[in-house]
Amino acid sequence: MSIQAKFLNFHDKIKLGREDDEYKSAREKDDSILKAVKKALKDEGYPVIEDFLQGSQSTATAVKHPADDFDIDRSVVIAFDDAPDDPVKVKKIVLKVLEDRGFKNAKIKTPCVTADYSSLSLHIDIPIYREQNGIYELAIGKNNSNDENKEWSNSDPKGLRDWINSKANYIGSASDKLKQFKRTVRYLKRWRDVKFSSAVVKKIFSIGLTVMAKEKFQPNFDDNGKTSDLKALRDTISAILNGWYFNSQGNEQYKVSVDLPTSPYRDIFDGSSVNTGTQLYNKLTSLKNKLDKVIAEGDVIKQCKLLNEIFGDDFEVPSSTSNASTAAKATYVTAGVAGTSQGA
Amino acid sequence: MVDIDELVEHLCSRDFNCQKSPINLFKIISVKLTISGKPIELIHLLTDEITGLPVFSLFSPNDSGQLAHVSIFDFNGLDLGSICVNDRDSVSVNFSMPLLAIEESLRRHIDILTKGITDPEWNRHELLREFSSNWLGVCDLKNKRMLLTSASGKLEEIDVLRPLPNNNHGVNSYHLAQSQDSDLSAIASLHWNNNKSKRTLAGKAIIIPLIAVEPAPLTKEELKNWYLNTLINIEPENKQLLNEQYGRWSSREYWIIFNVDVPSGKTWFCLHFQANKKHSLPLTTEQMKHWKIKAIPLRLFNKENVLPRGGANLDLSYRRVALIGAGSVGGEIAQKLSSAGIQNLDIFDPDYYSIDNLYRHVLPEEFLELSKAHGLGWQLQRQFLWSKAKGSSRKLLSLRNRQELMSYDLIIVAIGSPTHERLFKEYLIENDVDVPVINTWLEGFGVGGHATLDIPASKGCLLCAYVCQETLARGLNSNLNFIEANQNVTINLAGCGEQFISYGALCSAQTGIMASDLAIKFLEEKIITSSKVSWKGSDYDANDNSIQLTHRYHQFSDSLQIKPLHDEDCDACS
Structure with missing residues (x-):
């Protein structure tokens, strides 16, 4: 088995899809809350005309966190003509729904209404x-x-989602390259969750990692179309480090700055500390160096041991060489039929 | 034309003893020299344009004895020696500098003469090596040519059949001498009319093997003596058989066909004897009085002679190959394998040849409405005269019979159906059928074609070419493909059942030749591991039809290069 097979096993372990079993309760809760929010807003004269997922669930880049919560970014949209001048007015209605349903820490933050459902x-x-x-x-x-800090601010939530999901810049096997990009984002997120303290991990925003990875993604397929997530990850990190996201503050200190690629084009890390930027720069550099060692290593088990140190125990280490080369069990693609281009 | 005075001056300046003809009508120069004490004179007739290596002829060639690469010809009643310097078409001549070209050619002529005169051993070796072409110098070319279908060359008396009346070309225009051990294909035998019901009997020919031979005679006048001297080189037991059995039959005509090993291989040559009255075969000076003797051109037609001349490999004649699929790719493969010398070719395809196939298939129009497999078998036997190709209307999946499959050295699948090909592969695995298999297919819009060689004893199998490169699972589309899956690549001109993938005869031929090359290299044991090979075409048509191509297409730069097939993530190979 190749190291790529090990990467795919690791990816299967960390990926979090909306249809995954682990997500079932959260999904049901999300559906239930959405229904209540819609009713409450309608009752107040602000009928919801649209709702959609935002964040990693909408871009298939979500990962399971070893300890922390599942995240749901559920956007609701009301009609422009129905909307009150005071945007906080509708946020309060949503807050009340969450409070009534027993959420802890329900509160209105600047860009959204947020809450935790601890159980x-x-x-x-x-x-x-x-x-x-x-x-x-x-x-x-x-x-x-x-009033000065309340506004309906121009935004492009779907544009950001579409930008992340775009494969327009990939030439040849574009769908597969987009999938490799998303796996790369998941690897970076899991690395962040493992390597940073809980205090810092929340400051290394997922959207920040995602935008940097998207802008600097280096797909890696060999001439036969065989993928190498290891090399794609290494090359992407290298491009990020060379990509002007880290502004030197002297004494090997850095601030990180990543602009949203869509409206409102703000800096995702606006207000981020030097400590956060420096840690991110240093740990990304360390990650790149370790991945170089993995690439240079010829033995799959030794490669897996190094990757286990990077990503944690979800990156499994085969117990022996014989295990590593044991005949793979036949697995099949999940498509029932695929269109073919062949003739003879 | 180069100025003759200028040429003479040039050659003289290079220390040649050169003079121009005293008769101004002829633009001829003469170069005199001495080789090992022998005076030699070379003459050159100036030409309007230098289109090849300038020619020098040997004056009075008979004075120099029999020289290799020198043949005598008549020029206005004068004997001249034509000197074969080398294949004149294989040199590139500086026609812009005619003086240099003529000088260089003169030196080459002198070199070859010097070698022949100063090295008698080499001279004799060369005379024997070029026996066949020298023999043609004494042949009576007006006589009907003889076609001999003999395989072994052993002592044998055979019938000589006359050409069919009013046939001035093709095999039916030849005298035909057919040995008992001929193994021509059934179709070829039918076409050649090689029996007495169609052709009349002209006489008897006797095939005589020689243990040695002298160089071919220089002139027709020498033939009789040369023949009698040659009889010395018949093995005693054959000579006894000749005296007691083969030469007893009285006839007005006899043909003697000699064969003998010379440095360039076995050579065959024929003498024709004609008498006013019937006599037995002349084997002595006394018997020769009744006969006129002529050398006549002989064309040997056995596979040992014909196949290597066409680049085919005799060793392949005994290999058994099954070809499943007689479409445009399969047809090309059948043709190329047969031309490579494969005789035992079983072709399977249930399809019938239709008008729609005409422009991308090797079969001609007369096979319309006939089974493609049978049509190909017939056509191959007709063209490749020792082919035993035969057709069958069975499909790939009906060939799932271990005993039958194990009888082949190689199975080639050219049906373009990944489902059937993978099903067939699973049967081979489950039933431990360890016969190597080539799968080949091409893709639409001229983007390319592919072939895999699955040798069970080595790493790599067909399923390696189906490992999904994104998930590493067993996929439904080959990872060699250049067109991304799940796009509509068919063209539909007339409704359901009339769809077809767009590709032309060039693409079929390219794919078929590539797969044939893989097959031949495997059968010749030049490839011993499972392999893959692709060719990449342009993307013009694909782009015009908004067809998405794979990463492999964009990166691919190894067209026609044979690469290892094994994929380390193939579960079947692990």
């Missing part, structure tokens, strides 16, 4: 938008914000 390890964010002619505006403001 399900569920963390939910509900951004609220108003829409007119395809233009979305995000409800900005906290519970007690004054």
